[in-house]
Amino acid sequence: MSVIIEGAYLEKKKCRLIHTPSGNELITDAPKDNYGEGSTFSPTDLVAGALGACMMTIVAIVGERDGIDLSGMTMRVEKEMTGQPRRIGRLHTVLHLPRTLAEPVRRKLERAAVTCPVHHSLSPETEIDVQFLYDV
Numbered sequence: 001m002s003v004i005i006e007g008a009y010l011e012k013k014k015c016r017l018i019h020t021p022s023g024n025e026l027i028t029d030a031p032k033d034n035y036g037e038g039s040t041f042s043p044t045d046l047v048a049g050a051l052g053a054c055m056m057t058i059v060a061i062v063g064e065r066d067g068i069d070l071s072g073m074t075m076r077v078e079k080e081m082t083g084q085p086r087r088i089g090r091l092h093t094v095l096h097l098p099r100t101l102a103e104p105v106r107r108k109l110e111r112a113a114v115t116c117p118v119h120h121s122l123s124p125e126t127e128i129d130v131q132f133l134y135d136v
Helices: 043-066 103-113 117-121
Strands: 005-011 014-019 024-029 074-082 087-097 127-134
Touching: 024 043, 043 074, 043 087, 043 103, 043 117, 087 103, 103 127
Parallel strands: 087 127
Antiparallel strands: 005 014, 014 024, 074 087
16 A cells, blocks of 8 residues: 655755645654754654554553553653764654553553554664563
8 A cells, every 4th residue: 555745845945745545734844953943743753653653552452442541641862963974863752642552552552563564664773772661
């Protein structure tokens, strides 16, 4: 299955992206440390967000399939850039999950999270560390 994303350059290092199946749009901007205004997500910010959203989506798929209540699940991804060449060097990801989950369920969800397609699509040079907190 393929999905088409279209884009147009606006001005001042801003781009409009269009998700053609839905028509939804978003704007990107270069970060302040790379000649932009930092007014919204940079392309690499979208990668970081995609990782967290993908992990939560995979966990939710398992949760729905197995009748696991994941109410309150959230995530946080901290992106660190490196230079020469400029790229994402590290993505520190924290998933916050319900404290009521039993140990076997926790392990199942943790295994599922790290199988997400975005995680598997990133370069092996990108350090991805994932922490699971059972605090919601």
